[in-house]
Amino acid sequence: SQQGEEDPQALSIQEGENATMNCSYKTSINNLQWYRQNSGRGLVHLILIRSNEREKHSGRLRVTLDTSKKSSSLLITASRAADTASYFCATVSTSGTYKYIFGTGTRLKVLA
Amino acid sequence: EADIYQTPRYLVIGTGKKITLECSQTMGHDKMYWYQQDPGMELHLIHYSYGVNSTEKGDLSSESTVSRIRTEHFPLTLESARPSHTSQYLCASSVRLAGNYEQYFGPGTRLTVT
Numbered sequence: 200s201q202q203g204e205e206d207p208q209a210l211s212i213q214e215g216e217n218a219t220m221n222c223s224y225k226t227s228i229n230n231l232q233w234y235r236q237n238s239g240r241g242l243v244h245l246i247l248i249r250s251n252e253r254e255k256h257s258g259r260l261r262v263t264l265d266t267s268k269k270s271s272s273l274l275i276t277a278s279r280a281a282d283t284a285s286y287f288c289a290t291v292s293t294s295g296t297y298k299y300i301f302g303t304g305t306r307l308k309v310l311a
Numbered sequence: 312e313a314d315i316y317q318t319p320r321y322l323v324i325g326t327g328k329k330i331t332l333e334c335s336q337t338m339g340h341d342k343m344y345w346y347q348q349d350p351g352m353e354l355h356l357i358h359y360s361y362g363v364n365s366t367e368k369g370d371l372s373s374e375s376t377v378s379r380i381r382t383e384h385f386p387l388t389l390e391s392a393r394p395s396h397t398s399q400y401l402c403a404s405s406v407r408l409a410g411n412y413e414q415y416f417g418p419g420t421r422l423t424v425t
Binding site for chain 1: 317342344346351352353354356359361369370399401403405411412413414415416417418419421
């Protein structure tokens with residue numbers, strides 16, 4: 200079973216607003232990554248945050264990581280209609296197996 | 312855009328047929344993965360490989376098999392397709408960047424078994 204859970208499951212916002220989605224996980228991790236998936240396509244890597252980092256920025260993306268709460272959040276600022284997609288978090292454990300555990304995903308819809 | 316390719320993109324096939332989903336990457340990545348994803352749902356790891364002649368089963372039990380004879384090629388085979396195999400299959404490879412592994416995904420194969 201997947202260890203990552205994301206909330207909300209779905210989110211609709213107006214263009215220009217900020218979108219926040221959260222991810223929780225269960226085991227110790229080496230790093231946490233966020234991916235984006237457009238409908239019916241493969242996933243695209245967005246950003247990676249290491250277990251010893253607390254916050255990271257990339258363009259309009261801001262990721263936070265709280266290892267004590269085993270949670271992460273992804274903030275997309277000034278959203279655009281083109282941001283409409285599903286967003287998944289993925290964790291890589293410290294066990295050295297290089298296996299990725301994906302969350303359940305948040306489906307974001309940005310209305311123009 | 313990552314250089315990872317999957318064929319076919321769409322496949323509709325009858326029950327009992329043997330099928331092979333192709334995945335290839337030109338980036339020289341040693342680690343490759345197969346995931347199964349139902350529409351709007353999470354990804355489930357079904358097979359992975361750390362390199363040539365290395366294959367492992369993932370977390371989701373699957374009736375499929377894989378092989379890794381060449382670094383760039385990681386095909387997935389279903390010996391006898393069933394309607395329960397209807398799903399999207401995503402192939403990925405990963406590379407170590409600054410001490411961390413990052414995955415690159417192919418566009419997926421959407422399989423329908425009638």
